[in-house]
Amino acid sequence: MKYLKYILGIIAILAIGFFLLGVIKSEVSYDCQVIVDKPLAESWAVSQDESKMADWLEGFQKIEHISGTPDSVGAVSDVHFITEGQEMVIRETITEIVPNESVAMTFTSDFMDMDYKLSMNAVDGKTKISSSTNAKGNGMFSKSLMALMSSSIKEQEETNLANLKKVIEENESTTPTLISETLELTHCESAVYDAQNNRIYASLIGNREDGDGSVATIGLDGKILNKTFVAGLNDPKGIAITKDKLYVSDVTELVEADLKTGKILNKYTSESIAFLNDVAIDNSGNVYVSDTRTSEIYQLGTNGNFSLWLADAALDNPNGLLVQGNTMYVASWGSAPEGGRVSKIDMNTKSVDSISTIIGNLDGIRPYDANRMIISDWRSGNIHLIDAEGNTENILTVGQSVGDIAYVKEKQLLLLPMNKQSRLLFYKLK
Incomplete structure (x- = not known):
């Protein structure tokens, strides 16, 4: 009985700690960047090309347009992914778009909400691609998980940008x-x-x-x-x-x-x-x-x-x-x-x-x-x-x-x- 109390006490402490993780660190923010050895216009065109998204976004399947003008502020779409054999649908809303410069959007799912911005700048004939992400869990359980998953979420974005760099640099240019x-x-x-x-x-x-x-x-x-x-x-x-x-x-x-x-x-x-x-x-x-x-x-x-x-x-x-x-x-x-x-x-x-x-x-x-x-x-x-x-x-x-x-x-x-x-x-x- 004495040991059971200790075990229950440890479980309680872990539960409180898990809860506090969600209270103290319920949001994850990070920035990533890569340098691409291709001109800005071509880099932008490839990044916005839906037919190439599966090559750099892990699990990407398709974009289903819901409302608004595609590729314009206010456009709403459902983005479909396959993760570990399961389909996941994320609602995307474009909040800002400046051609050849930046696109910002919000992503909403049952698990989390995310503000995301992808920016591009010309640097000596190359392109610097930067991303800024702020993610917040929905509900206490997911908020607590966000704190534990912060490093893996950032690693996934770094992988995505590395993949995008490869796709752009291997692209056979049709950019005017x-x-x-x-x-x-x-x-x-x-x-x-x-x-x-x-x-x-x-x-x-x-x-x-x-x-x-x-x-x-x-x-x-x-x-x-x-x-x-x-x-x-x-x-x-x-x-x-x-x-x-x-x-x-x-x-x-x-x-x-x-x-x-x-x-x-x-x-x-x-x-x-x-x-x-x-x-x-x-x-x-x-x-x-x-x-x-x-x-x-x-x-x-x-x-x-x-x-x-x-x-x-x-x-x-x-x-x-x-x-x-x-x-x-x-x-x-x-x-x-x-x-x-x-x-x-x-x-x-x-x-x-x-x-x-x-x-x-x-x-x-x-x-x-x-x-x-x-x-x-x-x-x-x-x-x-x-x-x-x-x-x-x-x-x-x-x-x-x-x-x-x-x-x-x-x-x-x-x-x-x-x-x-x-x-x-x-x-x-x-």
């Missing part, structure tokens, strides 16, 4: 490099390259006064050739060209202009049109234009007939259009701020199928290589590569309002029209 920019392009929205005349066409919305919009011509050196090549437009957006004609959407009209002179030849419209956006042309010469507000696509046939081609809620406020053979790819704006996805249309049956989950408020979509396309997210400023199965890779983040992009494969040139900044960015992209 800024080479020049053209300024004073008032609310530049769309860009198209004309190989025949070796020049770029850019739609300029202007100051939203009737008639002050235009299509400008720009040299490959970034110099403005003619700011009003096609003049007298209202709010021009998407552009597409044929051998001798230029087509540009202008609010409720599809405008046809002479490719050599810029003279307006025809205007096409319909009573039901609300907000025309991107323009695409198929191999037969039929012209298509999206109506973002009505989830419709119109067609200008080679016979000159302009009519509704497809109306389908599955288009989800279509923006960017890309025709490849008998398939049309659609980059949807979706709803704000949640965003849209990429879909494909069988142009024979007109059936619409999604190929991705929600990505963002999408704008431009252009071919990149035999298997992938480039898409732009207007709201977040992200530029992604996406394949036909919907797998995405973030290759660049620029400012909000990146519009209808262009990619000139033979010149390794990516053109990014920046609406709010009134400029056109020239990037080298292999």
